[in-house]
Amino acid sequence: MTDDRLIRGVGVSPGLALAPAVVLEWRFPDVPDRSVRPDEVDREIARLHEAVRAVADHLNMLRERVLRSAGLEESRIFEAQILMVEDQDFLAAVEGLIRQNNLSAETAFEFKALELRVAFSGAANLRMRERLADLSATQIRVLRHLMGRPDDELAALREHRHVIVVAHELSPGLTVQLDRDQLLGLVSEEGTRTSHAAILAHSLGIPAVMGAAGALARIKAGTTLLIDGQSGTILLEPTPEELEVARTQANRRHKLELELEGAAGQPAITPDGHAVTLMGNVDLPDEIDVAVRNGAQGVGLLRTEFLVTGRANVPTESEQLEYFRRVTAAFPNHPVVIRTYDLGGDKFPAAFEAFPEANPFLGWRSIRVCLDRPEIFRPQIRALLRVAAERRIRVMLPLVTRVEEVLESRAVVDEEASHLAAAGIRAARTLELGVMVETPAAVVIADRLARVSAFFSVGTNDLTQYTLAVDRGSAHLASRFNPLDPAVLLQLRRVVEVGQRAGIPVSVCGEMASEPLASLLLIGMGYDTLSVSPPSLPLIKWLVRKVPMTVCREAATKALEADTAAQVIEILRSAMQNYVDKRLLGA
Ligand code: PEP
Ligand code: MG
DSSP states (O other), rough: EEEEEEEEOOEEOOEEEEEEEEEEEEOOOOOOOOOGGGGHHHHHHHHHHHHHHHHHHHHHHHHHHHHHHHHHHHHHHHHHHHHHHHHHHHHHHHHHHHHHHHHHHHHHHHHHHHHHHHHHHHHSSSSSSSHHHHHHHHHHHHEEEHHHHHOOOHHHHHHHEEEEEESSSOOOHHHHHSSSSEEEEEEEOOTTTTTTHHHHHHHHEEEEEEEEOOOOHHHHHHHEEEETTTEEEEEOOOOOOHHOOOOOHHHHHHHHHHHHHHHTSSSOTTTSSOOOOOEEHHHHHHHHHHHHTOOOOOEEEGGGGGGGGTOSSOHHHHHHHHHHHHHHHHHHHSEEEOOOOOTTTBBTTTTTOOOSSGGGGGGOHHHHHHHHOHHHHHHHHHHHHHHHTTTTTEEETTTOHHHHHHHHHHHHHHHHHHHHHHHHHOOSSSOEEEEEEOSHHHHHHHHHHHHHHHHHEHHHHHHHHHHHHHOOOOOEEEEEEEOHHHHHHHHHHHHHHHHHHTOOOOESSSSGGSSSSHHHHHHOOOEEEEEEEEGHHHHHHHHHHSOOOHHHHHHHHHHTOSSHHHHHHHHHHHTTTTTSSSGGOOO
């Protein structure tokens, strides 16, 4: 009965949200070719300038709002857009075209805008992607204004106190910029549980459904939506009865959450006395408090690239130092594992020079970018050395595929330590440098990497993507992306065995560790440290306290013999069912 009002996607961040939809439709409108009479040319030029002024004012309003809600650096992205929209050379060219060919303002603007975009994407030395996205965004705004369709969705943002944002695709940059007081939920047609926008939504506790095919065609701006970020459903215009059902469910979940939160302050020890260390993954500063409140024993993954995402420039050494001090101060008795910039893939900040790649996830990413760009890497290493003199930190390198990458990074650490010492700046002499194991290459050479690493942390999001050759961000392939696949599990076993033999700590920080069944499997495989998304900490701790280690180990042994992921799930479900409420075991 509700099928015509129901859209199914993938639940990527749990929770229910009810609010009007704001549809972010960043597409170029269809602009008809329209000529005007010579005596109308001046009026067209006036319309052009009026549209540019209105868009600049609007961007300025957004800039101020982001400044208040997120901070100076985040707001700079709008400064860049304002400069683009007011570019005098470009406007003179549009004006010239209107005059020479008697064209309407939108026809001339579209023509010149396309020329500029082609020039942007063709230039070797441009900050691609987000700058091009910025340019397109401003051009779309001007065109919509000229065509009498100004920023509907932004008007709606002003109209409603609370909104659910619906978009074709949500970039991490966009997710960071949205106003969190107003934003109750997110829906996108693209994206999966491990796409970075989803990870952010989850960390921020914003209910989100991604992979919702056809959402843009079916959801009109202002439609009331009820989204369930757990089951991945979107209900359009819910009836009072449906709302009542949702409220009852929400109350039940809330009670369960309270019960789970009660476990947050207790030690993470299995009923048969094995201690597990549960740390938090921190992407954005807001999450520090959640991680502390939920009893994180330190930070197992500090994603530093979010210091850059959505900003107009790269943070300075001292800005980073301040941030690292802030995070470490929140965990005075526990270590903080800071990951060096993991830029590339779907995380390209505006401040960054990149080039178009057919396969960005197989491209210039992570440690490769850092080693090629000392001006970005070295200030970060210096900030890390400086904070290491004050607090207990570890540093890990993302996407390692070769021993040389660790050795080269180590050389940078040594050189910067000498520079700081020579300059008389208080800093550690060295860093505890570890490797993120998130490529099959790293698993295969794990024994060699162990000789040059202080620890391993397994990034199962990327390890799954690269092992199964499944794009982690593709909604179409979401059902094929499964970290419980035997091909991934056998690698996980190898890593923990190699680490134990080499006597170095081994942990898991991919999203897998935040999933109930998978976390118990990892513990049973010998991973005694998991780093999970802060909102999942109470649940995972609660599970650790319920299920004996002997049960986890037995289940892991059986799971490692399984032929398929479905068998693995079945083995885990039946092993855990006597200990854990069924509702928590959805794999
Ligand atoms: C991973 O790949 O599992 C990981 C933790 O890193 P990210 O999700 O930031 O790529
Ligand atoms: Mg990764």
